[in-house]
Amino acid sequence: MDRTGIQQDSAQVEAVKDLAEVLGQKGIFTQESDRERYASDQSGLSGAMPLAVLRPASTEEVSRVLAICSRHRIGVVPQGGRTGLSGGACSPQGTVVLSTERMSGIIEIDHEAMTLTAWAGTPLEAVQEAARAAGLDYPVDIGARGTATIGGTIATNAGGIRVLQHGMTRPNVLGLEAVLADGSVVSRLGKTVKDNSGFDLKQLFIGSEGTLGVVTRAVLQLRRQVRHSALALFALPDHAAALACLAAGRQRFGSRIRAFEGMWPDYWDFVCHETSLATAPITGRHGFYLLVEVEAGASQPEEELEAFFAELFEQDLVEDGVLAKSLTEAQALWSVREAVGEVDEDFxxxxxxxxxxxxxxxxxxxxxxxxxxxxxxxxxxxxxxxxxxxxxxxxxxxxxxxxxxxxxxxxxxxxxxxxxxxxxxxxxGVGRIKARWLGHSRTPEELALMRGLKGQMDPLGILNPSALFLESED
Incomplete structure (x- = not known):
């Protein structure tokens, strides 16, 4: 047994046998080819072969699984879509993977409360589409929307391109259900926006990267759907001009700024000129590039953005620009920004x-x-x-x-x-790749409090071991 209390050998066979009895044939993978597919995420960090891949289909099964793993002191790595970039879903030696892929689907949409309840394994894009079909919107949006799961976005407090307008995942979650390390279920799936009845326990799990509990269901706050927006790309002299544009944009558009994305010349030149990853929609070389998306207001957003550009041009804050006049043109502008996800091979x-x-x-x-x-x-x-x-x-x-x-x-x-x-x-997220650097952002007192919470809620250290904290600090 290692210092975290996780059993590495003698109990493994018995534990896998007990887990198989609970989950059945569809709920567990033990073949090497299957286990290998679940060892790592998109971070580039290589995980060890998990002892088994657990695929529970309900909160009850997650509870029984964690109780067994706790009894046998087997480490558990919770996984959603494995799209993480920090190694948080990579399995250490001697652990099992708990995938939420069978716990997928929309449970309920409440139009009056403007909420959507979903299983943790539901892809983010499926939630977005269900909300839009109901005339509403779930605003958290990331590039991996088709694969990333709701549970994964909650575990990492995912951000994305609309944080400026609606915040990260944290303020968009109203209720949560999670299973603790010993199998206990903490369930508060309420829809109340105002709730001062003690600690807001769901916040412990949002952003904790599966180290305090496994999220199984969530109640998400939906927003009104705005079908029409306008998108423009501005070329600026420098980053200081971009900050001035942001201040001017807030004054003019208020909370209607959906995206405000910046690209430095080194990035622009690489994706548009040094490679064929994107086509430059603006000629010449400039000191900074700004992608601005604005929701419709009282007038047409295209007209508003054109007037905004004219105002900034008069103030020498922008040097050039292009306004998307169609969906195709908007996709072309976004393709420059989103090319960052395709640079690996060339860079x-x-x-x-x-x-x-x-x-x-x-x-x-x-x-x-x-x-x-x-x-x-x-x-x-x-x-x-x-x-x-x-x-x-x-x-x-x-x-x-x-x-x-x-x-x-x-x-x-x-x-x-x-x-x-x-x-x-x-x-x-911190995952395993950045755990050693966490002290560069957090004080020793903060780290001590975080480790104390971990020790209280997961005394055996079985939940996502070596994620978030260095092993010497568990």
């Missing part, structure tokens, strides 16, 4: 930093990061793209593929980030 080995700093400091931080990287021979180039309105930049740094290069680059960037009081992960 080669790299680190994908998911960094958050104050929006007002983002440009200065990126300048400082470029200066630091210029001093490192291991760094072979950088790309910067992100959610300008909320201070989240995705900094991709190329290197020679060696562990030594990764170590030096990560130490330099995270060290700089600590000085800027930023976060080592803005929306991708």
């Amino acid at each position: 080669g080995p790299h680190i994908n930093f998911d960094i958050g700093v104050s929006p007002s400091a983002l440009g200065h931080f990126c300048d400082a990061a470029d200066a630091v990287l210029a001093t490192l021979p291991e760094a072979a180039g950088a790309l910067k793209v992100g959610h300008l309105g909320d201070g989240n930049v995705h900094l991709l740094v190329a290197h020679d593929g060696s562990a030594a290069a990764e170590e030096r680059i990560e130490a330099a960037i995270y060290g700089l980030l600590r000085n800027w009081q930023g976060t080592v992960t803005a929306e991708h």
